[in-house]
Amino acid sequence: MDKLIDGNLKYLEADDTYASARADTSANGxxxxxxxxxxxxxxxxxxxxxxxxxxxxxxxxxxGNVIGDFERGTVEYAVGHLNVPLVVVMGHTHCGAVGAALDAHGHHAEGSLGKLVSEISGAIGTERNEPAAVKLNVRNSIARLRESAELQTVKIAGAVYDIETGKVE
Ligand SMILES: [Zn+2]
Known part of the structure; x- marks a missing residue:
């Protein structure tokens, strides 16, 4: 908690870029x-x-960048009400959620986390290669977004972020 409080104080004291951006976006949306x-x-x-x-x-x-009703609704809001022209679904290397789905082969996790891992397991099927599984999981989230009638024409791109090099592919 101390770190968070201290961090916010530093943010308030940071350069004018943040202050002017806050003034602009609070006034103009x-x-x-x-x-x-x-x-x-x-x-x-x-x-x-x-x-x-x-x-x-x-x-x-x-x-695991999974998409359910609330997440899809959030994207519908951005596209339909804020007119955002591009959606990027970005997975990443060494993703713990994808790793859990790879490990959970034949096992059943419990509760809400279990549902999340199950969604990823369904996306990756029999794939056991981690980078390939990450891509399949991104494709699945794109397909989940496309289930919305509001998200049929917006451009949706898939991407993978490398947590070691920082590169987005
Ligand atoms: Zn992850």
Whole structure:
């Protein structure tokens, strides 16, 4: 908690870029240029990765970048109400959620986390290669987004972030 409080104080004292961006976006609303759907993993912060500031990226994060009703609804809002023209679904290397699905072969995890891992297991099928599984999981999340009537024409791109090199492919 001390780290969080201290971090917010530093943020308030940071350069004018943040203050002017806050003033602009609070007065004029947000106009993000992309939706990023990615993993909650602490090594995958979209604003850092894409050099984006306040009001620029509309971000949805879940473990393993899985898409359910609430996540799909969040993207519908961004596309339908904020007119964001691009959705990027970005998986990443060494994803714990994909790893759990690879390990869970034949096992059944419990509770809500079990449902999440099961979604990824269904996406990767019999694939046992980790990078290939990450890509299949991204494709599945794109397919889940396309289940929405509101998300038929928006451009949706798949991507994979390498947590070691920092490169997005
Ligand atoms: Zn992950």
């Amino acid at each position: 947000q106009h993000p240029y992309a939706v990023i759907v990615t993993c909650s993993d602490s090594r995958v912060p979209p604003e850092h990765i894409f050099g984006a500031g306040l009001g620029e990226l509309f971000v949805v994060r879940t473990a």
